Every structure is written in structure tokens, then in C-alpha cells.
Amino acid sequence: MDNSQRVQPVEPVIKFALLEDVLNLARANSLWPMTFGLACCAIEMMAAGASRFDLDRFGAGVFRPSPRQSDLMIVAGTISKKMAPAIQMLWDQMPNPKWCIAMGNCAISGGPFEYDGQYAIVPGAHLLVPVDIFVPGCPPRPEGLIQGFLALEDKITKGEDRNILRRFHRKGGNS
Amino acid sequence: MAEQLREPVVDQIYSLNLGPQHPSTHGVLRVLLDLDGEFIIKADPIIGYGHRGHEKMGENRTYKQFMPNSSRMDYLSGMLFNHGFALAVEKLSGIEVPERAKYIRTICAEMNRISSHLLWFGTYVMDLGGFTPFLYAFDDREQILDILDSVSGSRLTYSYCRFGGVCKDVGTDFVDRTRAFVKRLLSRFPDYHNLVTKNIIFIHRTRGVGVVTQEQARQFGVTGPNLRATGIEYDVRKAEPYEIYDRFDFNVPVGSKGDALDRYNVRLEEMVQSCRIIEQALDQMPKGDYHNESAAFKVRPPKGEVYFAVESARGQTGYYLVSDGSAFPYRCHIRVPSFGNLHVLTDVLKGTLVADAISILGSIDVVIPEIDR
Amino acid sequence: MAKKDDILQKLREMLAEDAIRMDEAYKAGVAFSAQVPLDKVRDVAAAFKDGGFYLESVTVLDFQDTVELVYHMNAHEPKSRVSFRALCGHDQPAPTVSDIFATAEWQEREIHEFFGNPFTGNTDLRRLLLPEDADYYPLKKTFGKVHAYVKREEIYG
Numbered sequence: 001m002d003n004s005q006r007v008q009p010v011e012p013v014i015k016f017a018l019l020e021d022v023l024n025l026a027r028a029n030s031l032w033p034m035t036f037g038l039a040c041c042a043i044e045m046m047a048a049g050a051s052r053f054d055l056d057r058f059g060a061g062v063f064r065p066s067p068r069q070s071d072l073m074i075v076a077g078t079i080s081k082k083m084a085p086a087i088q089m090l091w092d093q094m095p096n097p098k099w100c101i102a103m104g105n106c107a108i109s110g111g112p113f114e115y116d117g118q119y120a121i122v123p124g125a126h127l128l129v130p131v132d133i134f135v136p137g138c139p140p141r142p143e144g145l146i147q148g149f150l151a152l153e154d155k156i157t158k159g160e161d162r163n164i165l166r167r168f169h170r171k172g173g174n175s
Numbered sequence: 176m177a178e179q180l181r182e183p184v185v186d187q188i189y190s191l192n193l194g195p196q197h198p199s200t201h202g203v204l205r206v207l208l209d210l211d212g213e214f215i216i217k218a219d220p221i222i223g224y225g226h227r228g229h230e231k232m233g234e235n236r237t238y239k240q241f242m243p244n245s246s247r248m249d250y251l252s253g254m255l256f257n258h259g260f261a262l263a264v265e266k267l268s269g270i271e272v273p274e275r276a277k278y279i280r281t282i283c284a285e286m287n288r289i290s291s292h293l294l295w296f297g298t299y300v301m302d303l304g305g306f307t308p309f310l311y312a313f314d315d316r317e318q319i320l321d322i323l324d325s326v327s328g329s330r331l332t333y334s335y336c337r338f339g340g341v342c343k344d345v346g347t348d349f350v351d352r353t354r355a356f357v358k359r360l361l362s363r364f365p366d367y368h369n370l371v372t373k374n375i376i377f378i379h380r381t382r383g384v385g386v387v388t389q390e391q392a393r394q395f396g397v398t399g400p401n402l403r404a405t406g407i408e409y410d411v412r413k414a415e416p417y418e419i420y421d422r423f424d425f426n427v428p429v430g431s432k433g434d435a436l437d438r439y440n441v442r443l444e445e446m447v448q449s450c451r452i453i454e455q456a457l458d459q460m461p462k463g464d465y466h467n468e469s470a471a472f473k474v475r476p477p478k479g480e481v482y483f484a485v486e487s488a489r490g491q492t493g494y495y496l497v498s499d500g501s502a503f504p505y506r507c508h509i510r511v512p513s514f515g516n517l518h519v520l521t522d523v524l525k526g527t528l529v530a531d532a533i534s535i536l537g538s539i540d541v542v543i544p545e546i547d548r
Numbered sequence: 549m550a551k552k553d554d555i556l557q558k559l560r561e562m563l564a565e566d567a568i569r570m571d572e573a574y575k576a577g578v579a580f581s582a583q584v585p586l587d588k589v590r591d592v593a594a595a596f597k598d599g600g601f602y603l604e605s606v607t608v609l610d611f612q613d614t615v616e617l618v619y620h621m622n623a624h625e626p627k628s629r630v631s632f633r634a635l636c637g638h639d640q641p642a643p644t645v646s647d648i649f650a651t652a653e654w655q656e657r658e659i660h661e662f663f664g665n666p667f668t669g670n671t672d673l674r675r676l677l678l679p680e681d682a683d684y685y686p687l688k689k690t691f692g693k694v695h696a697y698v699k700r701e702e703i704y705g
Contacts, residue, residue, distance in 0.1 A: 037202070038202070038203055038224075038225060039202070039225055039227075039247070039250065039544045040247055040250035040331055040332055040544070042202070043250060043251065043294070043331055044330070044331060046298075046313075047313060047316075047317070047320075047330075050309065050310055050313035050314075050317075051310040051311075051313055051314050052313070052314065052317045065197065077225075077544075078225065078227050080223070080224055080225055080226050080227060080547075081679055082223050082224050082226060082678070082679045083195065083203060083224040083225070086195055086224070112243055112244070112247070113227045113228070113232070115232065115235065115236075115693075116693060117231070117235055117692045117693030118228060118232075119228060119231070119684070119686055119691075119692060120226050120227055120228040120678075120686070121227055121228070138332065139330075139331050139332065141330065222676065222677060223675070223676060223677035223678060223679070226677045226678065228686065230662075230687060231686055231687055231692065234694065234695060235693055235694075235695065266575075266577075393600075393602045393624075394602070394649060394650040394651065395650050395651045396602055396603060396604060396605075396649075396651040402624075407624050408624075409624040413626070414624075414625070414626045414627065414628075415574075415626065415627050415629075478702075478703050478704075479576065479703070480576055480703075481575075481576050481577050482576060482577035482578060482620060482629065482631070483577055484577070484629070491604075493604065493605060493620070495605070495607060495618075495620070497609060497703065498703075499696050499698055499702065499703050500703075501695070501696060503695045503696065505609075505696055505698070505703065506607075506609050506610075508605070508607045510604060510605040510620070514651075514654065514655075515651055518650070518651055518653075518654050522650070547677055548677070
């Protein structure tokens with residue numbers, strides 16, 4: 001995956017200090033995802049929101065259909081070239097602060113559809129929107145998506161370097 | 176209900192986009208509606224937002240490498256699509272399948288059909304506004320996914336079938352768990368009927384809504400439960416019995432009016448019939464080989480073509496493979512059921528209300544990545 | 549008499565002697581397959597419609613020397629699938645059957661956008677699956693990565 005091509009997130013203009021920590025705690029525990037299932041991963045996202053793997057206990061069970069009312073976009077599924085402008089428009093329509101989880105191998109790097117000669121897909125959501133958490137799998141189990149949520153909550157409350165997954169990476173690396 | 180609708184006034188047409196990001200469009204479907212108030216004058220489905228190039232990939236992948244692709248087309252009937260592809264290549268190459276493998280594949284295929292219908296049931300009633308059956312349906316579905324996970328390793332997009340059998344044998348725990356599951360599911364149906372089928376709001380939203388006539392079904396190539404709801408009794412499992420479906424005793428439920436309520440009843444009854452097939456298959460399953468490995472080691476079918484049709488959860492799926500003698504198909508065309516099922520909506524949605532359009536879209540049970548291939 | 553026997557009778561009258569290839573054993577998934585000249589495609593399709601068949605799928609095979617349109621028809625009866633095929637040139641217009649079978653409208657759109665053959669008489673040839681501004685024909689064997697590009701006789705003899 002080419003890091004130089006990643007879309008960089010927009011930095012906020014006003015920064016609070018202690019208030020920011022309290023706000024981040026509130027934001028992390030009530031992430032409202034947007035229903036954005038494109039392909040197979042959408043079904044596992046629905047299963048994560050259903051009765052067995054209940055996302056509601058993390059405050060994230062309220063899937064909003066409108067981008068104006070949500071603060072998390074889960075790109076679940078393959079991004080085709082026809083759909084890419086719609087994804088960018090939806091991301092722009094979401095109000096700040098907003099986050100993005102790329103769920104599934106297709107949203108990370110094109111997945112099983114990326115081969116030399118593929119003409120129809122965009123190989124990775126990071127080429128369109130700034131992605132915070134990548135959840136691998138084809139499709140990832142709902143528990144995997146929940147781990148992604150927890151990693152995102154960690155990232156929101158404790159900062160870029162301190163989420164659950166990154167704790168296992170060495171600091172100063174380029175991942 | 177259609178007689179009470181007034182004639183639309185045509186000089187105030189408003190174009191509205193339904194989708195591609197919409198909670199009820201079941202994937203990335205965009206329908207361009209021309210509206211007169213709440214009445215739809217013209218509905219133009221715009222698809223292709225999930226196009227991943229499966230047919231071009233089919234020419235660039237060997238037969239063995241295409242198996243994961245086949246289950247990602249219609250991901251809700253992944254096992255049925257796998258099964259169909261394996262059968263098509265076996266017919267083209269003349270590979271024999273051991274008896275036990277045939278039974279295993281049939282049982283897994285029928286369980287996949289039940290899980291697909293359960294998901295449809297949950298999401299359809301959720302589209303109409305009832306959230307509770309969704310949770311019940313997914314609970315039952317999780318049981319199926321656990322069983323299929325234990326044999327194939329995957330919950331949703333299985334690549335379990337191999338040419339000449341299946342990739343892993345099943346043990347006695349599979350048989351016991353499946354029997355227990357079937358018993359539990361059959362005991363849940365009274366709940367579903369009490370909660371949904373007898374619900375007056377549900378009946379009002381589905382009776383007489385979205386009537387598909389037999390002539391429309393024939394014109395647009397509608398297959399599957401949508402076709403059977405119009406009254407035509409055609410099921411590929413009975414018309415062209417493949418694998419071992421001719422050994423089982425099961426009924427094909429047929430509707431009469433072709434409206435959304437008929438489609439709902441047909442699908443619920445199909446689940447019961449699938450349970451019957453599974454029980455019979457579990458009783459008859461012999462011991463033996465699960466994979467004819469030596470025959471399928473090098474899959475280079477002789478020159479020629481085959482068109483193999485199976486009954487997937489949404490209708491008739493046809494695999495049209497043309498082989499030039501090499502390990503790569505020359506042409507791999509998949510005829511998907513949702514293509515015709517969605518196309519008929521250009522005719523059916525005329526003159527309906529927007530709220531009814533949601534109900535009709537849900538009752539047709541389309542999976543868009545299957546159309547977009 | 550089954551529908552496929554009726555239509556076989558009619559096709560034998562309409563077409564040349566050796567145009568119909570029977571496949572009793574249903575080996576290729578069809579009961580018989582008819583080779584039809586391009587200008588007779590509409591007449592054959594109308595005969596199928598009168599015989600109570602429906603159009604299951606239309607697809608195209610891209611060979612080096614020709615392009616073959618393959619129509620699969622089916623009736624709602626056991627083992628009734630039949631197919632008829634027509635040869636035409638690369639990018640050559642073909643007659644439409646979308647006024648006979650409504651499903652052909654979308655199937656022909658898909659063929660046009662993937663292979664380039666326009667269909668005369670099909671009023672709506674917009675892009676179906678590809679983006680509206682796509683100017684390439686992906687499933688042609690001259691596009692992208694291809695493993696084999698042979699003449700028709702190498703496969704069908």
C-alpha cells in the first residue's frame with residue numbers, strides 16, 4: 001500500500017485542551033456510523049449490529065442513513081470506479097469531527113479483485129478519503145469489526161499513536 | 176388498492192434519486208424516479224455501482240482460481256453459486272463426484288438458501304418499519320453461519336466446493352448440530368407467523384402491492400420465488416434435477432396473485448421445504464470419499480461449452496462456460512436471477528406510490544453486486 | 549407435445565438443413581442449438597415468443613475472425629432450454645430483439661458496452677454497468693490482459 005498517496009485529514013482550526021479530552025471521550029463512546037455497505041462486507045456489518053454481536057453496547061448501534069447525522073463512515077466493500085465520486089461526496093457531506101474505517105480487504109487494497117488488468121475498481125479507500133482504521137478480512141468477522149471500533153475509540157481518546165493495534169508497532173516506523 | 180389511485184397530472188414531473196446510498200436499496204442501487212407528487216411515472220434503475228469485472232476476471236483466472244469469485248457475486252447465496260460453478264465445470268470436464276460429497280454439498284446449499292431467506296425476511300420487515308424480526312432472523316441465521324463456519328472456515332463467502340467434491344469432510348457433530356438447528360428453526364416459524372404474517376400493518380403494506388403478472392415475468396426473464404408467486408410452477412431443482420435433488424421429496428410453493436404478500440409466503444414456505452430436504456439428506460448420507468482429488472488435479476476441460484443452471488436463493492443462476500482446452504476459460508458468462516428480477520420493476524413501479532416502491536424493492540429480493548458482476 | 553418439440557418443427561421449416569444440432573443427452577445444457585443467419589434473428593425470436601419461450605440470456609463470444617451472439621431460450625417446462633446463435637463482425641450492428649422480449653433491452657445494453665456491437669432498433673444504448681463516460685469495451689479480447697484469442701473453428705471445429 002502506497003503511503004504517499006494517502007489522503008491526509010484536515011486539521012481542526014480551534015483546539016481546546018482539557019475540554020477536548022472530555023469531548024473525545026463522549027465522541028468515542030457514541031460513534032454513529034453511516035450505513036454504507038457496498039458489497040459482502042455490508043452483511044457482516046449488519047451482523048455486527050444485530051443481536052449476537054451487538055454494536056449498541058459500544059454506543060455505535062444507531063446506523064444513520066444520512067451523512068449529515070453520522071460521524072463515522074465504514075467503507076464496507078469494493079469501491080468501483082462508478083461509485084468513487086459518490087463516496088467522496090458523502091465524505092464531504094459529513095460534518096467534522098469524522099472518522100473512517102476501511103472494512104474488508106477490498107476497501108484496504110482492492111482485495112481479491114485487484115489483479116494486473118483490473119479496470120473497474122479503486123484499489124483502496126485510502127485513495128479517496130483519509131482512513132483511520134483498517135480492518136482486514138474477507139469479510140472480517142463481526143468481532144473483527146468490533147476490534148476496529150475499539151481501536152478507533154482508543155485512537156480518539158488517546159491519540160494517533162496509542163490505539164490498541166498500534167501499541168504493537170514500534171514507534172518511529174512508517175506504518 | 177390500485178383502483179383508488181388517481182390519474183397523475185403530467186406537467187409537474189419531479190426527478191428524484193433513490194440511492195445509491197440508501198438504507199433500503201440492498202446494495203448500491205440507484206433508481207431515478209420521475210414523480211408526480213408521490214406517484215411514480217417512470218422508474219429507471221441505474222446499476223453498475225458494484226461492478227468489479229467478474230467476467231473479465233473469469234478469463235484471467237484458472238477454473239480453480241475463479242471459485243472465490245463465484246461466491247462473491249451473490250454473497251448471500253455463496254454456497255449455491257459455488258455449487259453451481261463446481262457442477263458446471265464438472266459437467267464440462269466429466270469429473271465424477273463421490274456420493275457423500277453430493278449429499279454434503281446439497282445440505283450446505285439448502286442451509287445457505289435458508290440463511291439467505293432469513294436475511295431477506297429480516298431486512299424486508301425492517302424496510303417496512305418493523306425492527307424486531309430483524310433481530311430474531313439474524314439470531315437464527317447465526318446458527319447456520321456457525322455450522323457452515325465449522326466446515327468451510329468462512330461465514331459468508333465460502334469457497335467450500337471443489338471440482339469433484341468438497342474441500343473438507345464433515346463429522347458427526349455437523350450432523351447433530353444441523354439436526355438440532357432444523358428442529359429449532361421449525362419451532363420458530365409460529366413466532367414469525369404470529370409476529371409478521373398475521374400483522375395487519377404488514378398485510379396492508381404487502382397485499383396487492385407490486386403485482387407481477389405472468390406475462391411480465393415471461394417478458395423480463397423473472398425467475399425464482401418472484402416467478403413462483405405469479406403462479407408459474409417452475410423450479411430448476413424439479414425441472415432439470417441436478418446433483419441428487421431427484422431423490423428428495425419436497426414441494427415447490429406457488430402463489431397466485433403475484434403481489435408482495437405472495438412473494439413473502441412463497442419464501443417462508445421455501446424455508447420449510449428446505450428443512451425437509453436437509454432432514455432427508457441427513458438420513459440418506461452415506462459414508463465415503465468427500466473429494467475426487469485425482470480427477471480434478473489438473474482442470475483442463477476439453478474444447479466446448481456448457482450452460483449449467485442451478486436454483487439459487489433468488490432464482491435461476493446460469494453458468495455459461497466456453498473452454499478452449501486450456502486452464503483458463505475462454506468465456507465465463509454468468510446469468511444472474513436478479514437481472515430480470517430488477518428489470519421487471521421498470522414496468523411494475525409505474526403508477527405506484529414511493530412508499531410502495533420501497534416495499535416492492537424489498538419484496539423482489541435483489542442483490543446488486545450479483546447484477547453488476 | 550412439449551414446447552421444444554413444437555419449436556423444433558418450426559425452426560426446421562425456417563432454417564437450412566444442417567443448421568440445427570441436436571443434443572439429446574443435454575450435454576451442453578441445451579436440448580438443441582440452431583445456427584441462424586444474422587438477418588433471420590428477429591424472425592426466429594418471434595417464433596420463439598409465439599411458442600411460449602422466454603429469453604434467458606444473450607451473450608457474445610469474441611473470436612479473432614468473428615463475433616458470435618448466443619441466445620439461450622427456455623420455457624417453463626422440464627429440460628426445455630434451447631439456444632440459437634448468429635455470427636456477425638466485430639463492431640457490426642446487430643438487429644435488436646428488445647421489442648419481442650423486454651429483457652433484451654438491458655442484455656443488449658450490456659453487450660454493447662462490453663463488446664462494442666450496437667443494436668439497431670434498441671432505443672436505449674446507454675452504459676449499464678460501466679461509468680457513463682467510459683469509452684472502452686472491457687470484454688473485447690483486444691482490451692487489457694487476455695490469455696487466449698483464437699479463431700472460432702479452434703473451439704467449435
